[in-house]
Amino acid sequence: xxxxxxxxxxxxxxxxxxxxxxxxxxxxxxxxxxxxxxxxxxxxxxxxxxxxxxxxxxxxxxxxxxxxxxxxxxxxxxxxxxxxxxxxxxxxxxxxxxxxxxxxxxxxxxxx
Amino acid sequence: xxxxxxxxxxxxxxxxxxxxxxxxxxxxxxxxxxxxxxxxxxxxxxxxxxxxxxxxxxxxxxxxxxxxxxxxxxxxxxxxxxxxxxxxxxxxxxxxxxxxxxxxxxxxxxxxxx
Numbered sequence: 150x151x152x153x154x155x156x157x158x159x160x161x162x163x164x165x166x167x168x169x170x171x172x173x174x175x176x177x178x179x180x181x182x183x184x185x186x187x188x189x190x191x192x193x194x195x196x197x198x199x200x201x202x203x204x205x206x207x208x209x210x211x212x213x214x215x216x217x218x219x220x221x222x223x224x225x226x227x228x229x230x231x232x233x234x235x236x237x238x239x240x241x242x243x244x245x246x247x248x249x250x251x252x253x254x255x256x257x258x259x260x261x
Numbered sequence: 262x263x264x265x266x267x268x269x270x271x272x273x274x275x276x277x278x279x280x281x282x283x284x285x286x287x288x289x290x291x292x293x294x295x296x297x298x299x300x301x302x303x304x305x306x307x308x309x310x311x312x313x314x315x316x317x318x319x320x321x322x323x324x325x326x327x328x329x330x331x332x333x334x335x336x337x338x339x340x341x342x343x344x345x346x347x348x349x350x351x352x353x354x355x356x357x358x359x360x361x362x363x364x365x366x367x368x369x370x371x372x373x374x375x
Contacts, residue, residue, distance in 0.1 A: 180362055182362065182363070184366075190350070190369050191265075191368040192304070193366070194363050194365065194366075197363060237304075247317055248294065248306040248309055248317060248320065249294075249296075249304075250306065251303030251304045251305070253301070254303050
């Protein structure tokens with residue numbers, strides 16, 4: 150079963166705008182990760198944030214984690230048409246290594 | 262080096278047939294994972310191997326699904342008596358070892374059961 154919900158399910162913005170996607174989960178976690186997927190095929194790892202971290206940056210990506218609310222957000226700044234993809238959060242469900250539990254994803258469309 | 266590869270990229274079969282899906286992980290990665298993704302959904306875990314052994318097969322939906330990794334590298338996911346509901350993209354991922362959280366995904370095999 151899916152770990153949680155992502156919000157919104159779909160997001161359409163103009164190039165240059167910021168995109169914010171949210172993820173909620175149900176169980177305790179050791180870490181939370183964000184992945185990107187183009188055209189329903191392989192996933193690309195973007196960023197990992199550990200349960201004792203509150204914020205992490207990588208290039209134009211900023212991820213926050215609130216373990217008290219069991220939620221995370223992914224912010225993409227100065228979006229580009231090439232950022233168009235589906236974005237998924239995934240947690241380890243509190244396990245050490247092993248399976249990832251994914252949300253249902255946010256479909257982002259960036260219009261040039 | 263090469264990433265995770267999966268073959269075939271697409272597979273069309275008829276209901277009731279047997280299929281095998283292959284995954285070649287990144288060289289040296291000891292952990293290998295299989296996921297299944299239906300349209301509009303996130304990937305769902307099926308099974309994961311640490312070396313040659315299945316460390317967690319709790320996601321396999323029923324006994325028609327089976328996976329092997331006999332030499333600790335290549336893995337094959339086997340589906341017997343396929344059903345239309347098995348149609349999905351089957352994704353394979355690998356990581357350096359069980360303690361490495363980042364999983365590297367292959368491009369997937371799109372299975373269509375007619």
